[in-house]
Amino acid sequence: MTQMKSKTTPITSDYIDDPNYEKVHNPIFDSENISSFTLTEITDHKTDSGVLSQDSEFEIEDFAYSDDEFVYDDEENNETYDSMLSQPIKQITKKEMSEGSVPNLNYEVLTTQNIFKNMLSRLDHLQPVFNIPREDILLLMQHYDWNEERLLENWTERMDELLVEIGVSQKTSAVATSLEKKAENPDISGVKTKRGIAFKQSFECIICCEDKDTQTFSLECGHEYCIDCYRHYIENKLHNGNVITCMDCSLALKNIDIDTVMGHDSSKKLMASSIKSFIQKHNKNYKWCPYADCKCIIHLKDTSSLAEYTRLHFSPFVKCDAEHRFCFNCGFETHAPADCNVTNAWVKKAKKESENLNWVMSHTKECPKCGVNIEKDGGCNHMKCSSCKYEFCWICEGDWAPHGKSFYQCTLYTNDEKSKKKESEDLSKIMKKYTFYYRVFNEHEISAKLDWKLGQTIGSKVRALQEKMDVSWIEGQFLTDSIKILNEAVEDLSELLQIKDPEQIMKNKLEFYNKSGYVENRMYALMECGRDLLCKGICKPTD
Amino acid sequence: MSRLIKEYKTINAQDDILLFPETADNLNNWTAMITGPPNTPYEGHDFKLYISIPDAYPNSPPMVKFHREAMPHVNVNYETGEICLDILKGEWSPVYNLLYTVQSIERLLSEPNADSPLNLELGILMREGDKTAYDSLVRYYLQRQK
Numbered sequence: 001m002t003q004m005k006s007k008t009t010p011i012t013s014d015y016i017d018d019p020n021y022e023k024v025h026n027p028i029f030d031s032e033n034i035s036s037f038t039l040t041e042i043t044d045h046k047t048d049s050g051v052l053s054q055d056s057e058f059e060i061e062d063f064a065y066s067d068d069e070f071v072y073d074d075e076e077n078n079e080t081y082d083s084m085l086s087q088p089i090k091q092i093t094k095k096e097m098s099e100g101s102v103p104n105l106n107y108e109v110l111t112t113q114n115i116f117k118n119m120l121s122r123l124d125h126l127q128p129v130f131n132i133p134r135e136d137i138l139l140l141m142q143h144y145d146w147n148e149e150r151l152l153e154n155w156t157e158r159m160d161e162l163l164v165e166i167g168v169s170q171k172t173s174a175v176a177t178s179l180e181k182k183a184e185n186p187d188i189s190g191v192k193t194k195r196g197i198a199f200k201q202s203f204e205c206i207i208c209c210e211d212k213d214t215q216t217f218s219l220e221c222g223h224e225y226c227i228d229c230y231r232h233y234i235e236n237k238l239h240n241g242n243v244i245t246c247m248d249c250s251l252a253l254k255n256i257d258i259d260t261v262m263g264h265d266s267s268k269k270l271m272a273s274s275i276k277s278f279i280q281k282h283n284k285n286y287k288w289c290p291y292a293d294c295k296c297i298i299h300l301k302d303t304s305s306l307a308e309y310t311r312l313h314f315s316p317f318v319k320c321d322a323e324h325r326f327c328f329n330c331g332f333e334t335h336a337p338a339d340c341n342v343t344n345a346w347v348k349k350a351k352k353e354s355e356n357l358n359w360v361m362s363h364t365k366e367c368p369k370c371g372v373n374i375e376k377d378g379g380c381n382h383m384k385c386s387s388c389k390y391e392f393c394w395i396c397e398g399d400w401a402p403h404g405k406s407f408y409q410c411t412l413y414t415n416d417e418k419s420k421k422k423e424s425e426d427l428s429k430i431m432k433k434y435t436f437y438y439r440v441f442n443e444h445e446i447s448a449k450l451d452w453k454l455g456q457t458i459g460s461k462v463r464a465l466q467e468k469m470d471v472s473w474i475e476g477q478f479l480t481d482s483i484k485i486l487n488e489a490v491e492d493l494s495e496l497l498q499i500k501d502p503e504q505i506m507k508n509k510l511e512f513y514n515k516s517g518y519v520e521n522r523m524y525a526l527m528e529c530g531r532d533l534l535c536k537g538i539c540k541p542t543d
Numbered sequence: 544m545s546r547l548i549k550e551y552k553t554i555n556a557q558d559d560i561l562l563f564p565e566t567a568d569n570l571n572n573w574t575a576m577i578t579g580p581p582n583t584p585y586e587g588h589d590f591k592l593y594i595s596i597p598d599a600y601p602n603s604p605p606m607v608k609f610h611r612e613a614m615p616h617v618n619v620n621y622e623t624g625e626i627c628l629d630i631l632k633g634e635w636s637p638v639y640n641l642l643y644t645v646q647s648i649e650r651l652l653s654e655p656n657a658d659s660p661l662n663l664e665l666g667i668l669m670r671e672g673d674k675t676a677y678d679s680l681v682r683y684y685l686q687r688q689k
Contacts, residue, residue, distance in 0.1 A: 207601055207637045209549040223638075232602045233637055240633065248638045 102309045102316045107300040107328070109321045112275050115297070119146070119275075130155070135254040136168045142243050142274060145281060167245050167252030170220060195219050197227065197260060205229055207247070217261050223248040230261050238269045241277030289320040290331045296320035300328055313339040313534040337530025350438065368397050464502050546601055547571075550640050562645055571596045573605075575645045580653040584681040590614055590652075592645065593624075604635035605644055615684035617669050617677075618651060620661040626651070627659045 110118075122141070123134045126148070130137050143166045144151040154162055163169045197217050204211045205226035218224035223246050225233075234253070237244045244253045255267035279286040284303055289296040298318045306316055306329065315335065316328035325334045327343075335343040364375040370388035383400075384391050391400040496512055499505050505512075547570040554562050561576035573594040579585025591610050597603045609624035618627045630639060630647055660666025668677040 207546065209546040225637075229602075229637060232599075236602055247636045 102314045110297045115275050139252050167250045219246050219251045221249050221251045239273045241273035289324050291324040313531050337527045577649045583653050584678040585652050601637040604631050615681045617655045617660050617665040627661045
């Protein structure tokens with residue numbers, strides 16, 4: 001396998017610009033571009049459909065952004081569109097539908113950089129409306145939590161007050177009529193101070209109370225402190241996500257002021273923390289991908305229909321750019337066909353029972369002879385396996401015969417379980433049931449992990465096909481497509497996928513399609529059935 | 544450090560303020576005595592404040608506490624003496640000093656804030672707008688301590 005990899009490096013590098021390139025890395029997951037899965041479409045029109053779906057994404061995006069808070073002006077921002085193409089709004093696939101995904105769930109995958117970019121383009125968009133510097137609009141927007149409507153409303157009503165309130169300008173006794181005049185000459189208290197850094201000899205800073213030759217910083221308000229104190233102050237505030245003001249009044253520091261004081265672009269940190277707090281505040285629409293170290297943010301604009309879908313046991317499964325799939329509602333990994341309630345109940349149960357399960361594990365023993373699990377539910381330590389009739393001692397797990405009449409002599413083990421017998425019988429029944437399902441769950445989880453590993457090898461198989469059989473990469477994708485379905489494995493298909501010989505693989509090509517089609521349909525049916533059981537109330541989560 | 548020394552000098556120059564370091568050679572722990580403001584249930588009582596200065600002062604606020612189980616107030620945790628006041632948390636600014644902090648706490652006695660209760664019992668009475676009950680309960684607590 002490793003040999004093949006090293007040989008094919010030049011070929012893969014050609015595909016780096018290919019939109020499907022990432023599939024090589026994540027062969028298990030569905031591409032969002034192909035919604036239906038038929039043999040002809042994939043083999044014959046693969047390239048076409050790729051292009052087509054790109055177009056349609058474009059349209060969806062166009063539509064979706066039009067009523068968003070980050071509206072793009074179609075003609076003006078062509079280059080924004082280009083950059084946004086890498087973040088297509090995801091469309092639901094047939095598979096996701098059958099899992100009980102909310103149909104036509106429109107969401108976008110963002111990063112903090114995307115959001116920041118969006119914010120900046122909003123500023124460009126709003127600048128002509130406000131006719132004040134972008135930096136000032138940024139302050140306003142931060143204060144208004146990017147709620148443009150509310151800001152604009154207040155802006156038209158009382159723009160001067162607002163500017164003072166938010167710390168863009170100082171209180172003026174003689175109200176300046178023109179905004180520009182105001183920006184230039186905000187200080188009327190008589191003490192004219194320039195915003196920025198100055199150098200002062202033997203300056204006494206009232207914060208650190210040190211008398212020294214130092215750089216100082218002040219805003220128009222004239223509250224002047226040494227640069228060290230200002231740096232400490234800003235450093236402390238960068239992570240709060242709020243607008244930083246002068247230490248003594250409400251005049252705000254703009255990003256450029258922050259960078260000037262700090263000597264580097266620290267305002268980025270402030271923007272990042274500001275975005276974080278924005279997401280925190282709008283956690284109904286924005287969710288961080290719950291996977292460790294994943295920086296993706298899912299933005300779901302319209303959550304109004306979710307409640308209705310929840311009633312129908314649909315779940316809003318989303319997928320981030322790192323291909324992590326999770327439920328937007330409960331934040332757990334995809335849990336089809338179970339809905340959020342069932343999943344929650346299961347997770348809670350698993351948490352609660354894990355202690356009990358430990359108890360079971362430590363209180364049951366395998367028969368020393370036949371290995372069957374035995375729980376001692378009372379009685380003495382003279383055990384007789386109901387399966388193989390082997391007689392042994394519960395304490396030492398040795399043969400009973402040599403124990404003779406010296407009952408309870410193995411250790412000083414005291415047996416006080418008799419009185420609790422009835423109670424523990426009921427308990428153990430539930431426990432057994434739970435343990436059984438927990439084990440099933442566990443086994444499936446393990447086997448899913450193994451399948452994932454198998455999936456990892458598919459990429460190299462595709463490359464081997466290219467190498468040895470002269471099959472194009474696109475054509476070789478049938479392998480990738482197959483593995484996607486193996487996640488919910490069926491043995492035949494799994495066997496096919498174990499084939500190592502490239503020639504053999506090509507020979508069995510049709511077989512791949514047949515089997516994977518079969519598995520896929522079966523899976524849909526099962527998912528559908530599971531959801532049905534929930535809808536009809538036949539299955540219910542219990543404690 | 545020079546900041547604390549300067550504050551110490553300023554405070555010492557005024558003789559009507561009861562704010563002093565616990566020991567003369569250590570400016571990191573202070574105590575203050577505040578008197579209950581007139582026309583409040585705290586009138587006629589004195590309260591001791593314990594102030595400890597973090598290393599990052601004045602960039603971080605001083606940590607201020609009442610004596611435990613001594614201050615029945617909606618914004619004070621009765622058991623621990625912990626105070627919930629904006630300037631002691633996020634709203635702290637390095638331009639504030641110890642004197643200002645103590646004065647703010649004094650003001651808090653006459654202007655309790657029901658929105659950030661640490662004493663739920665009193666917080667509920669206050670939310671209900673039952674000032675008589677609130678004041679009586681405070682008086683009861685204070686009386687009991689004597």
